């Protein structure tokens with residue numbers, strides 16, 4: 001059975017909901033970076049044993065949170081041994097504004113995977129951008145390099161946008177299919 005790990009930081013729980021939806025689609029294990037930017041030893045072991053790693057962070061000031069960046073810098077240890085070379089990778093971010101400079105975050109997540117020599121999986125879904133499109137649609141924010149989600153700044157975790165959660169689940173399913181295709 002393929003091993004997929006979703007490693008993420010979430011300051012206030014919203015990005016965690018996206019991570020959970022991706023994991024539900026992918027049949028993946030979750031690994032949470034804590035409020036100090038630290039990942040448990042067991043989660044590091046899971047990352048090292050994974051076939052695919054999905055990176056997730058909220059967008060804070062146009063990039064990943066400092067906690068995610070602390071984790072990313074700590075991945076220099078597996079980087080030195082090329083431990084993640086040729087694993088599959090994917091990424092997602094969530095922020096308050098529809099745009100919100102999420103592209104900076106997603107670009108950084110892909111750069112992190114590139115540094116490790118990983119194989120990046122794009123979102124692979126057409127944008128919902130017709131006049132009839134709504135936030136309930138899959139890929140309603142029109143991402144391509146990875147998953148984008150926008151949670152209004154005053155929304156609770158129970159009020160997250162259905163279309164974003166559906167996109168996250170579908171992205172997880174795509175990641176699972178990609179891992180299975182590579183394993184064949």
Ligand SMILES: Cc1cc2nc3c(=O)[nH]c(=O)nc-3n(C[C@H](O)[C@H](O)[C@H](O)COP(=O)(O)O)c2cc1C
Nearest residue numbers: 010011012013014015058060061062095096097100
């Ligand atoms: C320090 C900080 C910086 C933020 N910067 C941005 C930003 O650049 N763009 C944006 O759209 N939202 C920004 N937000 C809003 C968060 O991305 C948004 O509330 C998100 O849902 C938080 O996810 P979380 O609950 O997983 O932490 C920021 C929030 C915080 C606390």
